[in-house]
Amino acid sequence: MITVAIVDDLKEIREGLQLLIDSSTGFSCLDAYGNAEDAIIGLQRSIPDVVLMDINLPGLSGIEAVGQLKDKCPGIQFIMSTVYEDDSKIFDSLKAGASGYLVKKTTPDKLLEAITEVYKGGSPMSTNIARRVISSFRMNDPLNKVNILTQKEKEILKALSQGLRLKEIAAEMHVGMETVRTHTRHIYEKLQVQSRTEALNKVFGKR
């Protein structure tokens, strides 16, 4: 039996979800909250396995709520639900500690499946959400930052990102270390940074 709680400001959705969960075998809905503040208090008393958290709540956002609750009750798994597929909201949710991320049009059986998956330690998410997440790993698609660099500079930067030392890069590229140094200086100038880590953050995005 997986216990679930719901946080959503719309009464209809709240009751709809509650009905769905309670009428499904193996699931039980403990509570339903209409805002983040009530949820933060209530969830610490009555701890469910999984929380369906709406992102756009009046007052404190669902993301904020997850951030606070995940510290206090690390065992609770959070599935964010929203109508928007906003990149920053996705990443902020994941950073805050959400395990799943669904768009609201998700069908009832997919939703129950997601709850089961997250309970078992998985991270269910809509495939287009996943796409946005993994696109952050690729340096080819978004970044004009990299394009102000020359080809050699890009190669050097890539090598720098591996954690190689300057002399190792030099050996690998069959050039002198001083040459590598000159390139890194140009890279830093162009990116307006003072260190390797700063450069990588600027190009690949912060974590």
Add this chain to the structure above:
Amino acid sequence: MITVAIVDDLKEIREGLQLLIDSSTGFSCLDAYGNAEDAIIGLQRSIPDVVLMDINLPGLSGIEAVGQLKDKCPGIQFIMSTVYEDDSKIFDSLKAGASGYLVKKTTPDKLLEAITEVYKGGSPMSTNIARRVISSFRMNDPLNKVNILTQKEKEILKALSQGLRLKEIAAEMHVGMETVRTHTRHIYEKLQVQSRTEALNKVFGKR
């Protein structure tokens, strides 16, 4: 009609998948390759919509193959399939340009669904794969390697990831620089690395 190609070194799997795809309406299997080298040549002549790529191939790995092919044929969507859920393999695949990542025990209908999803621009992945991906976003996640570190060490590592200097970290945390230095030493020992960038790659995944 979605056209598919298969790359897998096991004949049974290759033929099994081919049969599955060809016998499903809306799908057509163009080719099946037993190794990465053949696939790299063949896929450039006969271009499918989606490629199911095994990771563990004799000779050139599936990850390498994706890396090379994604540059030459950006339109092809790659779904990696493997029996292992190795963190570095996952991240390397995504970095190379794979859009989906499935474990081999995936059921036939889930597989077809994944092909459809990736064709439509999504990124299907097993929920436990997704979990590993997103765990890299949250330091406190149980799956993150960062958990062998103490709380202070995590804080230091986070500061290191911002590109701050040791003395800056010391100032920010109101401790001596020697303390920060000792912590970083312990971090490097635990992660078995020799530099800041290596440590960050180990914890947050390579890029």
Add this chain to the structure above:
DNA sequence: GTCTCCTACCCCTTTTTTGGGATTTTTTGA
């Protein structure tokens, strides 16, 4: 002909990494 890019060298400072310690507090387990 000037410009950018790749290459390479000089001097010098700062930062990081590695190697020894030490002390106190906190946590843990027998």
Add this chain to the structure above:
DNA sequence: TCAAAAAATCCCAAAAAAGGGGTAGGAGAC
């Protein structure tokens, strides 16, 4: 409960690496 382990704090010294500044020749592009 008490001792052991782990964590957090600091110090000294030295070597390695990285970063800042300047300069400069050759190749290719415009």
